[in-house]
Amino acid sequence: MFRTAVRVRHLLTLRTLYPTIRFQPRCSRPLVPLSVGRSMHSWSSEIVHHGEFPERTHTCGELNMKENGKPVVLCGWAQAVRSISNDLLFIPLRDAYGTTQLVFRTENCSSSSAADALREKINALTPESVVCIKGTVRSRPEGMTNKELKTGEIEVEVNDVLCLNTAATNLPFLPGKQKMPKEEVRMKHRYLDLRRPELQRNIRTRSVVASTIRNYLNDNQFVEVETPVLFKSTPEGAREYVVPTRNRGQFYALPQSPQQHKQMLMAAGIDRYYQIARCFRDEDLRADRQPEFTQIDLEMSFVKAKDIQNIIEGMVSAIWKKALDVSLSKNDFPHMTYNEAMSKYGSDKPDIRFDMHINDISKQLPTSAHSGVLECMVVKNGAALKTSDVRAVLQEYESQNGDVNKLHSIKITEKTRDSWLSKCLITRQDPNVSASQNGLNEELQVEQGDLVYIHQRPKYLYGGNTALGRVRLHMSRLLQEANALSISPNDYKFLWIESFPLFTPDEAGIRTWQATHHPFTAPYPEDLPLLESAPAKVRGQHYDLVLNGMEIGGGSIRIHYPELQRFIFDKVLELQPFEYKRFDHLLEALAGGCPPHGGIALGFDRLMSIICGTPSIRDVIAFPKAGGGKDLVVDSPSELTPSQLAEYGLELKK
Amino acid sequence: MFRTAVRVRHLLTLRTLYPTIRFQPRCSRPLVPLSVGRSMHSWSSEIVHHGEFPERTHTCGELNMKENGKPVVLCGWAQAVRSISNDLLFIPLRDAYGTTQLVFRTENCSSSSAADALREKINALTPESVVCIKGTVRSRPEGMTNKELKTGEIEVEVNDVLCLNTAATNLPFLPGKQKMPKEEVRMKHRYLDLRRPELQRNIRTRSVVASTIRNYLNDNQFVEVETPVLFKSTPEGAREYVVPTRNRGQFYALPQSPQQHKQMLMAAGIDRYYQIARCFRDEDLRADRQPEFTQIDLEMSFVKAKDIQNIIEGMVSAIWKKALDVSLSKNDFPHMTYNEAMSKYGSDKPDIRFDMHINDISKQLPTSAHSGVLECMVVKNGAALKTSDVRAVLQEYESQNGDVNKLHSIKITEKTRDSWLSKCLITRQDPNVSASQNGLNEELQVEQGDLVYIHQRPKYLYGGNTALGRVRLHMSRLLQEANALSISPNDYKFLWIESFPLFTPDEAGIRTWQATHHPFTAPYPEDLPLLESAPAKVRGQHYDLVLNGMEIGGGSIRIHYPELQRFIFDKVLELQPFEYKRFDHLLEALAGGCPPHGGIALGFDRLMSIICGTPSIRDVIAFPKAGGGKDLVVDSPSELTPSQLAEYGLELKK
Known part of the structure; x- marks a missing residue:
């Protein structure tokens, strides 16, 4: 104990006296080696030399005091060597499982020449070089343990170092650094970026979740079936990728989902199907979309919507337990109709982590509602928001809807609390204004400091959100920024x-x-009788699973009657015969004895992004595409030669 | 007991007296319904009627005497109704799990009108219609049990029938029939063909095997990673599919394997990667190839070949145990060098279920060997084969190799046993003929009734097989056909x-x-020093896993030194700089600190075909492509309109 304590003090002194000496790499391997680089003899003898590197005994994330004194072999990526003195070097060694502190001490070497040889090898290590080391586990000197590190109790005294691959010295960035370069650089050198513990965790969690999903579905008698990726081109498939064949003029297309195949599987008697399926959509790559994405796809026969929902609730609960150690129960999956969601939250995917309901006040003020619906939303503490922010919301509404006379906001002050209805442009001429004011204040709990929105909307609801629904989300962001609303990241x-x-x-x-x-x-x-008379009123057996305001899945009970399917193609959707001819195989499958069935698909990338808490789905995909669908790693898409094109019977259009 | 016995006898009499009365379907729903078909009112009221069909209590494959007397709800596909009399109908009901015998007896109905109504419903069932029935489990009458059927002890007395979907009467075929139409018809109507128990078993076994693989690899710390399907086009990628983008002249390509991405994952620190990956190869669709196929793909860091082989042996053993209940051990995976395989079996994927070795007899007859190798193969009992068959083998050799003077065969009779060497065109002038004859007879155990081949081949072995290797396989087929060689289908x-x-x-x-x-x-x-001086002699760290003469997987330890990779591109393979420029990202990844690594890929379709014992891989794929890459189900590939093409900046070449 005495010796250790002295040594530590000595160390600390050294550290204080000398700034960390940065290692200057001696090997200058370029990132892309030129053939005029190192001589063949030099690298081939290296390869022969380390051809028989020893087997690793442990990963860099598992050693602790239990192994104290044991000889170990570790493999990993050397971090920058910290040279405290000629006699004391530290080398953090990282692999996918953690980091272990390696230490070189002259005093532990068998001889001075052995020390010199080992020191030289260590000093030659460039950061990110791949090494295999033999060493001995030692407890860290007192006061040097690092509780934040899994291996923080120990260090490994290096006895020998074998450099298996020297990293280039001109790496575009080091994955360990706090300050990382912009995403484009990181995506181009994805193999470096993926070494970061955060991305390692995301990619590995994705694998764990995929396996949880599969085991859950297998346990529930689902059959995993691979459906074709080379699918059929559709005349109006505006968003599809096509694949030319060498048979001039003949094309496949990549599927946007396995929808048709999974319905045919139901007709085929595979009564519980699933697949974690790659899908493709050629769309303007908005914010967080990928041209290829993964969906958890399933379909069941002889079931009702509730059966499919039960399976999904069980599956999501299994995932949440495994990945986040959160227990979910049936009560965590409430149901809401589209109409309620749109009326109360102004969205078909409401974020119910905060209240801020939209209230229908048409009954109180029928004159102001006109033939539509008069809505009122109270933003608690909203009066404290910046006037410019609140104005921006109205301007956005105006730019999207044109008619600014239908949306109005009023700050509730001591003065306006009992008169805001009569100050609002939309309601002020309503004969019921005075009679309603107090009742509304009480019902909506309007208080000083609130911001109140009044909105006049059409009665018929369709689409994904209403104006007030968009305002609601905007307000929630502003309130969070102003610390007036708090949403826990662990609230699901x-x-x-x-x-x-x-x-x-x-x-x-x-x-x-x-x-x-x-x-x-x-x-x-x-609702079938309404199909001809009032299509707008026909409700679909569709269900979306929403999480924190994001749609994570959607499915439906499908049509299994060919006559009904044909009627909808023909009479309601008014498809031309040539357009629905391409669904003949599906109609045939329905007519050939197809059971009632339904299914659902969940977006796997989005789901993982929520589970890993990442800002983008790119952070949960090993090799994502960048903006414009570009693969920066391999520099794709790229050009074809005219002769390549000719093989497919194609040429570029002039 | 008395009543039952009487009834059975009555039944048997009836059966003998009347030939089975075939049901004439009343509903004539066409396979693809026209909009002028049944009135909307008729089908929509059907849908409303069965909208609330009851939940099934059992599958059609599980009922036995334990459930005797119990009320059950079954769902499935009605087979042809067998009408024994007006008072006794049999309807086999099939689902994916088995078949249950349904029975209607007038005497069990509550009233005569109830019997009439139920009988009418049953008689209206077309074969393959989807029904949901309520009934009661009954033991079968004595003497009527069917031991070959899982549910053969019982029948289900039908109390009510709900037809959930009436099958068209013009189905192209019935999946239960012994005599099936040709494969093209079955592939077009795949949803019908997949209802056959054989295909159900194959598709379901495939799912079980996939899950066995994943669980085994997950248990061994592998991480499942999805790599891109939209990959990069390569200048010489003669066998790739390209994918045009809306960015004129810019193309993705579909990957032939995840090779480059998995190597980059190694550089990225994902030290144990796997994926059951879809791959694409645009080749002339020979016998049993598919343009899209599935491979079990894995890669490991810091390992030697034996580590990867151990993992695969464990994985294959887990599969064989689960799918075939066969236990394999380390001894079931022997090793052989390429040179031994090619010399001894004339193939780099030898079928070692039978011996028929090729022997190098150059030592005995150096003059006849010339500068090459003189080979001798004894086909036991081969003299019994038809002369025309044996001649065909020689003709095939001649057509492939031109020089018929290098291969010769001799039937061993009482007369030729001690002189065949001197009768063989190749050896007869050799001075050692007489001296070698007896020794060779003894060494090779040449006996009367054998057929002996002598072949003179070049010393240098390359490629997948030798002439004698092809003859060996041909002979094994002929001998099997002639029942002179027997290979068990369960011999792996x-x-x-x-x-x-x-x-x-x-x-x-x-x-x-x-x-x-x-x-x-x-x-x-x-072998590195030979790279420049004698490339032919450099051995690769490649390993193939062969099963019964078929290559089921192949892998290697990869190059992890950028200089070596560049040297091979540049100096040995003589690629032009523009050709290996497209591997820059890989060279970069190697130079950025890439560990020693290796991996393997197994063809999943082929593996499943062997496990399921099917003649073609099409039988283990849910929706395979037919000849020429055609998808007969959806009629793909198909044409694009000029305006669709224009969206990709393309036009057909004149």
Whole structure:
């Protein structure tokens, strides 16, 4: 004990006296080696030399005092050598499992020449070089333990070092550094970025979650089936990728989802199907989309919506338990209709981690509601927000909706508390204003310091959100920034949204109606008589799973009656025969004896991003595409030669 | 007992008296329903009617005497109704788990009108219609049990039938029939074909094997990582599929394997990676290839070949145990060098379920060997084969090799047993003929009734097989057909083939050498000095796993030294700088600190085909492509419109 204590003090003194001496690398291997680089003899003898490197006994994340005194072999990436003195060097060694402190001490070497040889090897290590070391586990000197490190109780005294691969000295960045370069650089050198513990954790957690999903579904008698990636091109497949063949003029297309194949599997008697499936969508790559993405896809026969929801609730609970150690129960998956979600939260994927409800006050003020709905939303403590921020919200509304006369906000002060209805442009001329003021104040608990929104919207609800729904989200962000609303990152609020309208007006104006989700979703049986008379009122057996305001999955009970499917293609969606001809195989499968069935798909990338708490789905994908669909690692997409194109019977259009 | 016995006898009499009355379907739903079909009212009321079908209590494969007397709800596909009399109908009900015999008896109905109603419903069932039935489990009448059926002890007395979907009456075939239509018809209507128990078993076994693989690898600390499907086009990627983007002239390509990405994952510190990965190869679709196929892909860092082989042996053993209940041990995976395999079996994937060795007899007859190798193969009992068959083998050799003077066969009769060497065209002038004859007879155990081949081959071995190796396989087929050789279908003979030559002469003649496997395979360190002087002699650290004469997997220790990789690209394979520029990201990853690593890939489709004992890999793929890469289900590949093409900046070449 005495010796150790002295040595530590000595060390600390040295550290204080001398600034850390940075290692100057001796080997100057370039990042992309030129053939005129090191001589063949020099590298080939290195390879022969370390051809028989010893087997590692431990990872860099597991040694502790239990192994004190034991000889070990470790493999990993050397971090920058910290040279305290000629007789004392520290080398942190990192692998995917952690970091272990290696130490060189002249005094521990068998001879002075042995010490010189070993010191030279260590000093030649460039950061990120791959090494295999033999050493002995030692407890760290008193006062030097690092409780934040799994291996912080020990260090490993190096007896021998074998450099298995010297890292180039011109690496674009070091993955251990606090300050990282911009994402584009990190994506180009993804192999370096992935060495960071955060990305290692994300990629490894993804694997654990995938295996949890599969085991859960296998235990529930699901069958994993691989469906084709080389699929069929569709005439209106605006967002698909096509794949030319060497048969001139003949193309495959990549699937946007395994929808048709999984329905055919139901007709085929695979009554519980699943797949963690790669899907493809060629869209303008907005914020956080990828041209290829992964979905957890499943389908079941002879079931109702609740059966599928039960499976998903069980699956999500298994994932949350495994990945986050959070226990979920049936009560954590409440249900809400589309109409309630849109009326109360102004969104078909409401974030219910905070209240801020939208209230229908048309009954109180029918004149102001006109033929629509008069909504009121109270933003608690909203009066404290910056006027410029609040104004920006109104401006955004104006730019999106044109008519600013339908949305109004009023700050509630001591003065306005009992008169805000009569100050609001929309309601002030309503004959009921005075009569309603007190009742509304009480019902909505309007208080001084609040911000109140009044909005006049059309009665018919469709689409993903309402103006007040967008304002609600905007306000929640502003309130969080102002510390007036707090949402815990560990708060997970799931919600099933159901009873969507089966059809939505076709805003492109080409047809009257479009399928709200996809044309295979079954209507509520009791709404069938409305199909011809009032398509807008037909509810679909569709359900979305929402988490914290994000849609993480969506599914439906499908149409299994060919006549109904054909009727919807033909009469409601007004597809031309040539357009639905390409669904003949599906209609055939339905007519060939297809059971009632339904399913769901969850976005795996988004799910992982939520579980890992990452700002982008790129952080949970090993090799994501950057903006514009570019793969910066391999520099793709790229050009083809005219002769390559000719093999597919193609040429570039002039 | 008395009543039952009487009834059975009555039944048997009826059966004998009347031929089975075939049901004539009343509903004539066409396979693809026209919109002018049944009225909306008729089908929509059906849907409303069965909207609330009851939950099934059992599958059709599980009921036995334990459930005798119990009320059950079953769902499944009705088979053809067998009407014994107006009062007795049998309906086999099939689902993915088995078949249950349903029975209707007038005497069990509550009233005569109830009987009439139920009988009418049953008689309206077309084969393959989807039904949900309520019934009661009954033991089968004495003498009627079917021991071959899991549910053969019982029948289910039908109390109510709900037809959930009436199958069309013009189905192209019925999946239960013994005589099936040709494969093309079955592939077009895959949803019907997949209902057959054989295909159900294959697809479900595939899922079980996939899960066995994943669990085994997860238990061994492997991380499942998804690598990109939208990859980079390569200038010489003759066999790749390209994917145009909307960015004119810019293309992705589909990967032929995740090779480069998995190596980058090693550089990234994911030290045990795996993936069951979809891969793509645009080749002339020979016999049993698919344009998209699945491979079990893995890679490990800080390992030697034996570590990877141990993992695969463990994995294959787990699969064989789970899927076939066969226990394998270390001894079931012997090793053989490429040279031994090629010399002794004439193949780099020898089928060692039968002997028929090739023997090097150059020592005995050096003159006949010339500068090459003189080989002799004894086909036991081969003299009994048809002369025309044996001649066909020689003709095939001639057509492939031109020079018929190098291969000769002699039937061993009483007369030729002691003189065949001097009758053989190749050896008869050899001065050692007489001296060698007896010794060879003894060494090779040549007996009357054998067929002996003599072959003169070049010394240098490369490629996948030798002429005598091909003859060996041909002979084994002929002998099996003639019942002179028997190979059990449950005989599984694994074999590791190692020490392949790293380079093979480029027969296209463009370059001197090509990589025998791929350019990333590492040479044996001790062979490095030969890289410049004698590339033909450099052995690669490559290993193939062979099963019963088929290659089921191949892998290698990779090059992890950028200088060595560059040297091989540049000096040995003579790639032009623009050709290896596209590997810059890989060279960068090696130079950025890449550990020694290696891996392997197993063909999952082939593996499943062997496990399921199917003649084609198409039988273990849910939706395989037919000849020419055609997807007959969805009719793909198909044409694009000029305006679709224009979106990708393309047009068809005139």
